Amino acid sequence: MIKKTRNNISRRGLLASGATLAGVLAAPAVARAQATAGRLVIVGGGFGGASAARAARDRYPNIAVTLIEPASQFVTCPYGNLVLAGRSADLAGITHSYDKLVGRGVTKISQEAREIDAAKKTVRTADNQTVAYDRLIVSPGIDLKWDAIKGYDRAASAVMPHCWVPSLQPVTALADKLKAMADGGTFIMVAPPNPFRCPPGPYERASMVAEYFKKAKPKSKILILDAKDGFSKQPLFLDAWKALYGDMIEWVPANKEGKVVAVDPAAMTVETEFGKKHKGDVVNVIPPQQAARIARESGLTGGADWAAIDTRTFEIKSAPGVFVIGDANAAPPMPKSGFVANNTAMRAVAVACSQMTGAAIPNAIYFNTCYSHVGENYGISVVGVYRPNADGTKIDEAPNSGGISAQGATPDIRAGEATYADGWYRSITNYMFG
Ligand SMILES: Cc1cc2nc3c(=O)[nH]c(=O)nc-3n(C[C@H](O)[C@H](O)[C@H](O)COP(=O)(O)OP(=O)(O)OC[C@H]3O[C@@H](n4cnc5c(N)ncnc54)[C@H](O)[C@@H]3O)c2cc1C
Missing domain, CATH: 3.50.50.60 (FAD/NAD(P)-binding domain)
Known part of the structure; x- marks a missing residue:
């Protein structure tokens, strides 16, 4: 069996991945030479992974970004509940294509990741490609128990x-x-x-x-x-x-x-x-629930349900260079939300890419806002602001920050929150897939 590294992916694999061979061969020499500061590979193209791919592509043009995600479209959990209210008849409004992310220069490998070898710094896919990385961000979501x-x-x-x-x-x-x-x-x-x-x-x-x-x-x-x-x-x-x-x-x-x-x-x-x-x-x-299989079976959870991370970086202590973001990690008191997955993707990308480029790593601060629709023109929300502690073992809520919507608020305020919720959904999915 011939193992293929990220730099040795077959023509068939590239075409299947959504990257056009013509585009790769036609890339100007300068652009290709620039993409040498390091290889960032991302497993999972949901809230954490798609956000990480977009952030890395936008902010670090000299890093090669590869996204491993088997699906050709992503259906969000957020706004799925509104289908139950009968506000939409199908999933069209919550289904997003990876095409624009690929158009921005992310190489997508449309395969399931089957194994992460943190010692060799490789990911093996379901079709036996071996994808080499310098830094790996893992955001595969959850499995049900x-x-x-x-x-x-x-x-x-x-x-x-x-x-x-x-x-x-x-x-x-x-x-x-x-x-x-x-x-x-x-x-x-x-x-x-x-x-x-x-x-x-x-x-x-x-x-x-x-x-x-x-x-x-x-x-x-x-x-x-x-x-x-x-x-x-x-x-x-x-x-x-x-x-x-x-x-x-x-x-x-x-x-x-x-x-x-x-x-x-x-x-x-x-x-x-x-x-x-x-x-x-x-x-x-x-x-x-528990972390998705790829995180558990690759040893990133150490036999626990969720991956323990350095709270300053989202890196796994036992697997340097591997970052677990999104629902698959244990980062209380932050909730497992799309907002947190997106927000912590920014952190993991900043740390991973700074490690590769030698840039200074900024201080960390994390945010969450979760809106909920409760009825027509009726929304409520919870906000949290968090900081990691000095040795990366826990996360604390920032004092005098966050909270939930006021009880007894006027109908106008509730209607306003429902509108903000719609705006949040549009802007985060536009960032990931737009
Ligand atoms: C009903 C409902 C409503 C919600 N509403 C909100 C909301 O309003 N606001 C909010 O912030 N959050 C909301 N959430 C939570 C939000 O959906 C999750 O927190 C978020 O999706 C987590 O992001 P993630 O990247 O960890 O996982 P996901 O977004 O689930 O992405 C995981 C991706 O990894 C891929 N994957 C899995 N295994 C592999 C593998 N082996 N190889 C390659 N790819 C793999 C999957 O195909 C998937 O695309 C809601 C959740 C539910 C269930």
């Missing part, structure tokens, strides 16, 4: 969809079941334990299902059975649910028998830890 809830495996997810990882199951799988449900039915959501992708996500989802029910199936009920005793923006969600949907949504925390430990897809029941069974007409199970 099948069978952490008894009976909830891949087959069960066809009956009780999760719709938490669009490449595994698009949100339309849940939308279709809600559409088919009779008025007066019960929608059960099984909400996951911490830490998980998008802390306000399940509650935004319940809100969007309630918006749909209010319009189309007003006699229906929503039961959220939670593995936790509290959740992000809780007072804002609870106020909004009462104001917008009356008693349509019931939230049951773990300490009130909300934690689901088993499901029976044939009977459409879920069972809590003390043996209480609930029957739903549509059941959405959002199971416990």
Whole structure:
């Protein structure tokens, strides 16, 4: 078997990657000579990876940037919940092409990364290309923990969809079941334990299902059975649910028998830890989560669920030159959000490229803003500002910063936040894919 390095990728591989051979051969000598300060390879083209590719391409023209991502289009989780409200019928509005990123000079290898060899500084792809790197940014997102809830495996997810990882199951799988449900039915959501992708996500989802029910199936009920005793923006969600949907949504925390430990897809029941069974007409199970397989199986998580990083750089201490960003790392108290994945991509790119070019590494500060749609013209948000500590072992919230939207705000302010949310989505996806 002939192993191919990043500098020795076959013509077929290049064409499959989306880089045109003509473009590569026709590149001016100066441009090619400039791209020699180092090779940055990025695994995963979602919020973290696509942001990193764009940032590196824009800011470090003398670094060669390669993105390894099997999909030809990226479907975002953010704004997927709005499909459930019936605000759009399909995924077109949340599906993005990599073409413009490739047009900016990112080489895309449209393959799954199968193995990272941090000692040899190579990534092996599903078609056995060996891609050499000087610095590697890994942002592969999450995997679901099948069978952490008894009976909830891949087959069960066809009956009780999760719709938490669009490449595994698009949100339309849940939308279709809600559409088919009779008025007066019960929608059960099984909400996951911490830490998980998008802390306000399940509650935004319940809100969007309630918006749909209010319009189309007003006699229906929503039961959220939670593995936790509290959740992000809780007072804002609870106020909004009462104001917008009356008693349509019931939230049951773990300490009130909300934690689901088993499901029976044939009977459409879920069972809590003390043996209480609930029957739903549509059941959405959002199971416990962990870093995606490539991070775990390449040793980047050290056998844990998430990758421990140097909080100043996002580099893995046991694998110098490898940075893990996005949902796959452990960076509390920062949430696993698209905003954080984008923001920390900037940091990892700055550190990785400065290491390659010899430039000074700036001080770190991280941000998050998460908007949630709760109803028509009704948005809420949470903001956080964070700093790593001096030895890179933890992250602290910056004093006197951040917080959640005010309780009891006027309808104008809530409508304003819904508009800001739309603007956030447009601008971040435009940065990644525009
Ligand atoms: C319902 C819902 C709503 C949300 N709403 C918001 C919101 O409003 N705001 C917000 O900030 N966040 C939101 N999020 C969270 C956000 O989607 C995630 O935090 C974000 O996607 C994490 O980025 P990532 O790069 O870690 O992973 P992803 O964006 O999932 O990208 C991972 C990429 O890696 C690729 N990949 C995986 N394995 C490999 C491999 N072996 N080789 C190559 N490629 C690989 C995948 O194909 C994928 O394209 C929401 C999440 C959900 C579920």
